[in-house]
Amino acid sequence: MSKFYQTGEKTTDVWLTPPDLVGKLGKFDLDPCSPNNLPWKLADKFYSLENGEDGLALPWVGRTWVNPPYSCWVKFLEKLSNHNNGIALIFGRTETRGFFDFVWDRADSVLFIKRRIKFIKSDFSGSGSSTAPSVLIAYGKNNTEALGKCGIEGKLVKLK
Numbered sequence: 295m296s297k298f299y300q301t302g303e304k305t306t307d308v309w310l311t312p313p314d315l316v317g318k319l320g321k322f323d324l325d326p327c328s329p330n331n332l333p334w335k336l337a338d339k340f341y342s343l344e345n346g347e348d349g350l351a352l353p354w355v356g357r358t359w360v361n362p363p364y365s366c367w368v369k370f371l372e373k374l375s376n377h378n379n380g381i382a383l384i385f386g387r388t389e390t391r392g393f394f395d396f397v398w399d400r401a402d403s404v405l406f407i408k409r410r411i412k413f414i415k416s417d418f419s420g421s422g423s424s425t426a427p428s429v430l431i432a433y434g435k436n437n438t439e440a441l442g443k444c445g446i447e448g449k450l451v452k453l454k
Contacts, residue, residue: 310413311336311361311383318444319381319430323356327363327370354380357437368392371431375400379434381441383411386429397431402454403438405430408447 313334316322321338326349328340337359341347350369358380362370367384368391374380375396386406387393397404411428430446432438441450 312412315411315446316359318446319359320440320444321357322359322380324354324358324380325360326350326352326354326358326373327361357434368396371396374431374433377433379437381433381437382431383428384431386427398453401431401433402435403432403441403450403452405432405441405444405446406449406451408449 310329310332313336316336322336323338325337325340328336328342330342330344332340338356341349341352343349350373354373354377356379358374358377360370360374360380360382362382362384364385367382371382371384371392372395374382388397407428407430410426430441432441435454438450438452438454
């Protein structure tokens with residue numbers, strides 16, 4: 295079992311993605327939801343609310359990585375679906391309106407991750423597991439190919 299999987303404990307709205315998980319997905323040009331002091335690089339460019347940069351209001355260019363604050367994930371999925379070039383990591387709550395509006399009807403594919411992800415705590419004091427299953431959502435055919443080749447254990451469902 296990979297080191298970034300584990301089962302259930304509660305945490306906050308900010309879930310820092312393990313860098314080795316994102317590294318399996320290839321190079322990203324933009325991370326619009328990054329904390330300012332992230333000690334690892336998930337994309338060439340990032341936007342951070344801590345720097346006064348609103349990732350929803352600023353332009354997105356290139357292949358985009360999105361691990362949104364889970365309290366406003368729908369707005370980020372809407373923008374990513376319109377941008378149509380990137381991968382998002384969200385809870386696998388497939389019954390929600392946001393999932394129907396911006397995943398089922400717009401995404402190219404979804405990778406249902408086999409185990410719960412072990413995220414890094416926002417204060418970097420350790421790790422905590424998600425309280426629900428996670429999915430990777432691809433927008434753009436190149437990102438479906440990346441999910442197919444990434445080696446992350448789970449089930450890839452092509453929607454287009």
